[in-house]
Amino acid sequence: MQPPLSMFLLSGLNETRHYRSLFFFLSFLCYSIIILVNVCLVLTIILNNEFHEPMYILLCAFCLNTIYGTAAFYPKFLSDLLSPVHVISYSGCLLQAQVLYSFGCSDLSILALMAYDRYLAICRPLEYHSVLPNQRVITLICLAWVTPFCIVSVSTFLTSRLKLCSSYLNRLICMNGSIVLLACFPAETFVNNVVSNLTIIIYGLHSVVIAWSYMFLIKTCFSSLENRKKFMQTCVPHLISLISFSVTILFDVIYIRFESNHLPPTLKYFVSIEFLIIPPIMNPLIYGFKLTQIRNKIIASLKMN
DSSP, rough: OOSSSEEEEEOGGGGGGGGGHHHHHHHHHHHHHHHHHHHHHHHHHOOGGOOOSSHHHHHHHHHHHHOOOOOOTTTHHHHHHTSSSEEHHHHHHHHHHHHHHHHHHHHHHHHHHHHHHHHHHHEEEGHHHHSHHHHHHHHHHHHHHHHHHHHHHHHHHHHHTSSSOOEEOOOOSHHHHOOOOTOOOGGGGGGHHHHHHHHHHHHHHHHHHHHHHHHHHHHHHHTTTHHHHHIIIIHHHEEEHHHHHHHHHHHHHHHHHHHHTOOOOHHHHHHHHHGGGGHHHHHHHHHHHSHHHHHHHHHHHHHOO
């Protein structure tokens, strides 16, 4: 069916019109740091054979997913900051929503795999390499990318079939939930809401897996000094990443579903994109500084240059 609209008007940037240059500089700096630190970590892992182990392969996938997700936001956002007109095509809006949703779901899947990896390494060390060989890790990573993309594609397809009565998006970014609110006939969004809630349940179960893994990890680590050291070195960065991701996604879900008109516009827009600002910068920095082997390898590479 031919979409009723060809363009969307993004109103979120109207609040930045007096500070365009400042926001452009900060956004460009933020995106540059995200690309630099994540690419640095990815190359360090790929180019050094000692890092070709499940924990580091998962970390590499985590960083690659960050590069994928942020690419759907920053180039367009930076372009809009330089333009007097803030519009996005109908297909471009659906594509951005597809990438951002699949990025978030994949992040949670990879975090669940990282929790399981640490559980095996600390709680079942003798079975670690037999249960989680590199080839299986790569297969699981592919599933962690492909499965969310397919699930989100269903939601995006259902959204594309809706007849919309407005082209005005009160957002900085396109999200399926925001587009659904523009539907002419709210009754037609029932299936969209069901799929959306099922997706939340599916990825909510990932949180259960993570909590289960850490319950056993903490129980095991406090019984041994050696395991406590392993936990502090390899699990604390993962825990910080997990908490950071969970908090930012929780704020975003609350913002989309229970948006308050009493919040200052600048705060509302920051909350809606914080998952594209805080975790993408913080995660690789935490891992880079906390994981001794990676930190030493990066420092050695910088000294050589």
